[in-house]
């Protein structure tokens with residue numbers, strides 16, 4: 001049974017259809033990328049899985065149970081976390097405080113468990129440990145992205161949805177972030193990644209889906225999918 005299974009998903013903004021029958025699956029420990037041009041519907045797919053947009057048709061199943069139509073809060077509690085494109089770092093809170101916000105769903109857990117999750121994030125992103133007392137607004141773009149991922153990870157999700165993590169970042173930082181995502185996959189977390197940096201994302205992904213106008217046009221192993229001239233033209237890569 002896949003960790004996440006999306007089948008024939010339809011969604012729209014007002015009356016404009018955006019997702020028109022999207023199907024894909026993510027297993028535990030698997031990194032799955034969604035590629036497509038601007039406006040293809042990639043972010044909308046993530047928002048719909050997270051419950052920010054109600055599906056008009058189709059199903060979303062997480063760990064064998066339907067989550068389609070649940071509120072974002074309930075979906076989060078089931079074990080899915082979202083790292084949005086704009087990162088949403090609190091500028092006047094410290095790194096430590098920003099991370100602690102991700103622990104709010106764990107308020108019932110012991111302080112030892114909370115400490116363990118905290119240490120896990122710092123282990124994955126040592127820079128956040130070095131800057132733990134710095135305010136969010138003083139971090140570089142790459143560090144803010146690490147903080148956004150760390151804050152999602154600290155609640156111990158089984159599936160992480162990550163929207164355009166490399167956007168606007170220098171290649172060296174992008175490498176650092178992608179290596180961390182890869183390690184998270186090795187730890188058994190499922191990752192659904194939307195990314196414009198197709199070639200870089202392909203190196204860490206087990207599978208990829210290509211979207212166009214709200215539909216999946218092809219999918220498979222990234223190295224094979226991207227060998228296809230027609231796909232590369234579609235993605236302009």
Ligand code: ATP
Pocket residue numbers: 013014016018036037038039040041042043044045
């Ligand atoms: P990008 O890389 O530009 O984010 P995307 O593939 O993620 O592209 P979406 O953001 O999912 O695409 O947008 C899909 C379509 O839905 C686009 O035509 C967009 O204009 C439209 N859209 C996105 N958000 C809204 C909204 N809040 N209200 C109305 N239409 C929207």
